[in-house]
Amino acid sequence: xxxxxxGTGCYLPEQKLxxxxxxxxxxxxxxxxxxxxxxKERRMAGWEPVWYMGSEAAKRAISKAGIAPEDIGLIIVxxxxxxxHTPSMSCVVQxxxxxxxxxxxxxxxxxxxxxxxxxTARRFLExxxxxxxxxxxxxxxxxxxxxxxxxxxxxxxxxxxAAVVIxxxxxxxxxxxxxxxxxxxLLYARSVNIAEEVKVEHEFDDGFxxxxxxxxxxxxxxxxxxxxxxxxxxxxxAADKAGITPEDIDWFVPHQANxxxxxxxxKNLGAPMDKFIVTLDHYGNTSSVSIPLALxxxxxxxxxxxxxxxxxxxxxxxLTYAGAIFEY
Ligand code: UT7
Numbered sequence: 444x445x446x447x448x449x450g451t452g453c454y455l456p457e458q459k460l461x462x463x464x465x466x467x468x469x470x471x472x473x474x475x476x477x478x479x480x481x482x483k484e485r486r487m488a489g490w491e492p493v494w495y496m497g498s499e500a501a502k503r504a505i506s507k508a509g510i511a512p513e514d515i516g517l518i519i520v521x522x523x524x525x526x527x528h529t530p531s532m533s534c535v536v537q538x539x540x541x542x543x544x545x546x547x548x549x550x551x552x553x554x555x556x557x558x559x560x561x562x563t564a565r566r567f568l569e570x571x572x573x574x575x576x577x578x579x580x581x582x583x584x585x586x587x588x589x590x591x592x593x594x595x596x597x598x599x600x601x602x603x604x605a606a607v608v609i610x611x612x613x614x615x616x617x618x619x620x621x622x623x624x625x626x627x628x629l630l631y632a633r634s635v636n637i638a639e640e641v642k643v644e645h646e647f648d649d650g651f652x653x654x655x656x657x658x659x660x661x662x663x664x665x666x667x668x669x670x671x672x673x674x675x676x677x678x679x680x681a682a683d684k685a686g687i688t689p690e691d692i693d694w695f696v697p698h699q700a701n702x703x704x705x706x707x708x709x710k711n712l713g714a715p716m717d718k719f720i721v722t723l724d725h726y727g728n729t730s731s732v733s734i735p736l737a738l739x740x741x742x743x744x745x746x747x748x749x750x751x752x753x754x755x756x757x758x759x760x761x762l763t764y765a766g767a768i769f770e771y
Contacts, residue, residue, distance in 0.1 A: 444569045445616030445769055446561070446609045449510065449576070451739040452503025453605040454496045455726075456488045460586075462598070469594035476598050481702025485601025485727030488584040492526045496604035497582030498539035505540060505578065508608035515542040515608070516574040517567055520549045521556030521581045521731040523760065524588050528634065536580055545578065553630070554698050554759025555620075556731030557581045558677075558767050561609070561755070562618045568611040580606040581731035588632045590658045599700070600659075601727030605735035614770040615752065617687065619680030626669060626762035628652070629662045666762075670700060673758035674708035677766030682754070687768055689714040693751035694741065698758055699723035699733035708756070720746070730759065747771055 461484045462473035476482055488496065497520055505512055518540075520533040527535075533547035552559040557579070564577040585600035633656050653660030674697055682688065689712045697705050699722055709716050722737045729736060734755050741747040751771050758764040 444565070445612045445614035446565050446568070447612035447614065448771060449608045449610055450504045450506070450508030451605070451607045451735065451742055452500045452507055453603065453736055453739045454499035454503070455603045456486045456491055456496070458487045458489050459484050460487050465598050468591060469597065471594045471598060479703070480599060481721070481723055482599065482727045483724045486603050487586045488602040493522055493524060493582045493584045494526055494532050494535040494539070496584070496602070497522070497532060497580045497606070498536050500582065500604035500606040501536050501540050501578055501580050504606035504608050508576070510576055510608060512541040513544050515545045515576045515578050517564065517577045518542055518545045518547040519560045519564055519577065519579050521551065521560050522549065522583055523551055523553050523556070523730050524583045524585055525549070532582065533580070540578070542578060552759065552763045552765065553761055554700065554728070554730045554733065555757040555761070555763040555765040556759070557734045558618070558755050558757045558765035559620055559763070561767055562620055562765070564609055565616060568609070575610060577609050578606060579609065580604065581735050583730045583732050585659070585728070585730055588657055588659045595663050596659060596661045599728045601729045603726065603729050603732050603736060605732050605739050607735055607738070615685065616767070616769040617681050617685040618765070618767040619677060619684070620765045621677065621680065622761050622763045624761065626665070629665045629669070629762065630660070630760040632657055632659045667701070667704060669762055670704045670758050671707040671711070673762070673764035674698070674704070674756045675711040677756045677758065677764045678712060678754055681766035681768050685768065691752055692718065692754045692768070694747055695719045695754045695756060696734055696737050696741070697756050699726065699737060700728045
């Protein structure tokens with residue numbers, strides 16, 4: 444059983460941060476950022492809570508799908524930078540969208556979150572015949588977590604939200620989800636200061652090097668190495684289940700972290716770069732939002748067309764990786 448994407452939507456904060464803007468507070472340059480990452484600018488949330496961005500993207504996806512919100516049976520939201528520990532953002536999105544009959548829960552698989560959600564949604568559709576539509580939302584405000592004194596990470600990230608509405612279909616679908624928790628300390632942001640409290644009383648060090656709260660820590664080089672292997676792996680794990688090769692794919696929609704990671708993945712997959720959707724130049728790395736945002740933009744522009752085969756491939760903190768291959 445496959446999925447059918449009925450509608451997509453996005454929300455982008457108006458405020459833009461260019462590479463030159465960063466030269467005001469860290470030792471960097473537009474040239475370094477462009478050549479090492481491919482990023483030129485990114486959006487930055489201002490007054491918007493993350494739930495607001497997610498809800499707006501969701502409303503636009505529902506409107507595009509042309510369905511009544513009451514007919515949505517499930518909402519899943521992914522975010523690594525949500526406004527609340529509780530309630531789940533999905534409950535707030537339910538209230539904002541009027542999807543009163545939907546069950547609602549959140550997922551966190553960092554930048555792999557969208558593919559994890561899509562795959563989970565498909566499984567719900569397969570096992571519950573009473574479920575008609577699922578709303579899948581990704582929303583992030585990385586700018587509230589990045590350490591703006593760390594030039595190697597602050598230049599990478601951007602904010603925004605994207606959403607899709609799906610239903611079941613008979614079209615091709617295959618997927619693979621994976622994780623390697625041994626890399627948990629390579630990319631993280633603390634949510635509570637228990638580590639510090641425990642350390643004082645019990646001399647316990649949890650081994651996560653950044654001790655400050657809510658500050659994104661990243662070992663860029665190690666994550667880079669993981670990423671270049673994780674993207675081809677996510678593809679092959681999913682593709683091999685259905686006898687699919689890179690030649691069968693019309694569009695690869697990879698996680699938008701660094702264009703050099705995408706270029707290396709393309710080379711390792713033996714697929715030409717012009718089959719890879721790249722939007723990171725204008726949005727930076729928006730974590731779980733990057734894949735659905737790239738998907739939405741490419742559909743809106745008419746680049747991705749009905750009947751084409753897509754390979755969504757992601758990686759992220761955790762470390763996690765995920766691939767979903769399906770017909771649009
Ligand atoms: O979804 C989350 C996943 N995260 C990622 O995918 C990030 C993966 N990693 C990367 O994309 C890259 O490792 C970075 C973009 C973070 C760094 O690029 P790099 O080519 O691996 O640079 P590097 O860490 O090897 O650093 C090279 C040099 C260093 O200077 P020295 O030690 O050679 O003097 C850095 O201090 O570049 C320096 N550098 C900078 N220079 C100017 C690091 N950041 C900057 C900067 N501007 N913004």
